[in-house]
Structure formats: C-alpha cells, structure tokens
Amino acid sequence: MLLAxxxxxxxxxxxxxxxxxxxxxxxxxQRSSVGRIYRLIAPDLRGHGQTAAPDGIYPVDAMADxxxxxxxxxxxxxxxxxxxxxxGGYLALSIAARHPERLKALMLINTKAGADSTxxxxxxxxxxxxxxxxxxxxxxxxxxxxxxxxxxxDATNPGLVARVxxxxxxxxxxxxxxxxxxxxxxxxxxxxxxxxxxxxxxLAGAGDQLIPVAESERxxxxxxxxxxxxxxxxxxxxxxxxxxxxxxxxxxxxxxLW
Ligand code: MLT
Numbered sequence: 001m002l003l004a005x006x007x008x009x010x011x012x013x014x015x016x017x018x019x020x021x022x023x024x025x026x027x028x029x030q031r032s033s034v035g036r037i038y039r040l041i042a043p044d045l046r047g048h049g050q051t052a053a054p055d056g057i058y059p060v061d062a063m064a065d066x067x068x069x070x071x072x073x074x075x076x077x078x079x080x081x082x083x084x085x086x087x088g089g090y091l092a093l094s095i096a097a098r099h100p101e102r103l104k105a106l107m108l109i110n111t112k113a114g115a116d117s118t119x120x121x122x123x124x125x126x127x128x129x130x131x132x133x134x135x136x137x138x139x140x141x142x143x144x145x146x147x148x149x150x151x152x153x154d155a156t157n158p159g160l161v162a163r164v165x166x167x168x169x170x171x172x173x174x175x176x177x178x179x180x181x182x183x184x185x186x187x188x189x190x191x192x193x194x195x196x197x198x199x200x201x202x203l204a205g206a207g208d209q210l211i212p213v214a215e216s217e218r219x220x221x222x223x224x225x226x227x228x229x230x231x232x233x234x235x236x237x238x239x240x241x242x243x244x245x246x247x248x249x250x251x252x253x254x255x256x257l258w
Contacts, residue, residue: 004043004051006031007041009040012254014041014081015081016084017092018049018087021137023044024043034254046066046179063182064098068099079104082106083201084107096198105199106201108200110204110211112215120184128176131176140180148209148237150206193219193223201229203216204229204231205238206230208238210236211236231246
C-alpha cells in the first residue's frame with residue numbers, strides 16, 4: 001500500500017513511525033531538530049493521516065510491510081535507523097524480527113514487546129465495534145485522551161491536548177477499527193528481544209500511564225545492546241510533551257552510531 005510521507009534533510013537515514021491514531025505530524029519537532037542533520041523519513045501509516053484507509057483488519061506485520069514497500073520504492077536498501085512510537089514501535093519490532101538486515105539501529109519510543117491480554121484484546125474489539133456503530137472517532141478519543149498525557153499536562157498544555165484530540169478525531173472509523181483489531185492480534189515479541197543485534201534506544205515517558213517505565217526498563221534489559229532514556233515531564237506522547245528531552249536522547253543516540 002502506498003504511504004504518504006515526509007522526507008527531509010541531509011545525511012544518514014532515520015525513519016520514524018507514528019503511534020495510534022496519530023499521523024506523521026507527531027514528529028514535527030523532530031523534523032526541525034533531527035531532520036537538520038539526518039534524512040528523516042516519516043510516513044503516515046495505513047489508514048492514518050493522508051494515507052488511504054482500506055476496510056478490514058490492519059495486522060501489525062502488514063502495516064510494517066507497507067513501510068518496507070516505501071523504503072524499497074525509495075531504494076533505501078542499506079541498513080538504516082528505524083524508530084517507532086507505541087503502535088509504530090510494534091511495527092519497528094516486527095521489522096526487527098522479520099527484516100533484521102534493514103536495520104542499523106532501533107529506537108523504541110513509549111512502546112512494548114508484549115501482546116494484548118485476552119481482556120485487552122476484548123476491550124479493543126468492544127471499542128472497534130463502538131467506533132463502527134458511531135462511524136466516528138468519538139469513542140476512541142474519549143477512551144484514550146485521559147491516558148495519553150502525563151498527569152497535569154491537560155492543565156499545563158491544554159493547546160497540545162486539543163491538537164491531539166482533533167488529529168485523532170480526523171482518523172476514519174474504519175481505520176480505527178482496522179488498527180485496533182490488528183493490534184489485538186499482534187504477536188508477543190518478548191522472546192525475540194534477545195535476538196536484536198543492533199544498538200537500540202528504549203525511550204520511556206516518566207509519566208506514561210499506558211506503558212509504565214518499569215516495562216520499558218524490562219524491555220531495555222532484554223535487548224543486548226540497548227540503552228534506556230526516561231524523559232521527564234512526559235507521558236505516553238513524549239515526542240510531543242517534551243520534544244526537547246526526546247531530541248536530546250535521540251540525537252545523543254544517533255551521534256553514538258557514527
Ligand atoms: C499508541 O499510542 O500507538 C497506542 O496506545 C498503542 C496501543 O493501543 O497499544
């Protein structure tokens with residue numbers, strides 16, 4: 001599937017995959033920091049942003065293959081740095097497991113390797129059905145907004161919360177349902193973490209209510225060449241909540257690679 005994407009900057013290639021249900025604009029800060037030094041490629045994943053939203057389930061591996069197709073179309077076959085936020089991280093882990101030769105390094109941002117529990121998968125199915133019935137993102141926005149930010153961000157940065165809310169609301173219902181059902185059936189990649197052979201940055205938000213720091217610490221311990229950076233004043237959306245902190249960790253990691 002053809003993905004819309006931004007492609008900016010000189011230098012070695014860094015690809016960043018956004019989370020659910022956002023789009024490539026979540027990397028706007030990194031475009032002007034990381035993208036000044038590196039060639040930053042940020043696609044809109046299947047169903048999100050300006051990329052088409054087909055009917056049906058969006059399995060994580062199929063969404064990851066969309067990214068591989070984009071890299072092939074851009075003739076980027078040499079190993080590159082791949083980063084993913086949350087759902088984008090599930091895709092990055094899928095590529096690390098199935099196409100390790102494409103990677104020079106990995107950045108796992110507010111994400112995790114485990115699969116959904118039965119209860120979590122059931123909750124996603126309920127939400128997918130609600131979104132389809134409403135033909136609107138409202139149920140996803142209502143379910144996710146309270147958990148996406150560090151406690152207090154709604155008071156200190158209401159503009160950011162409003163922008164994220166309206167970006168989520170633009171995602172078509174069939175894309176939300178497709179991605180929710182795809183994430184519900186994603187494989188558990190915990191055991192594969194030990195086989196990741198490239199340098200890896202695991203980035204956690206100190207106030208992430210969806211993926212606790214302890215889970216990121218466990219993931220970093222399971223990957224042989226991983227380092228962990230915990231971003232203060234940030235919840236699940238650390239690249240948006242504390243862009244300066246994320247830039248510092250990402251640029252420091254990238255510098256260590258060359
Ligand atoms: C995301 O931010 O991409 C989602 O929280 C991932 C998920 O729902 O598992």
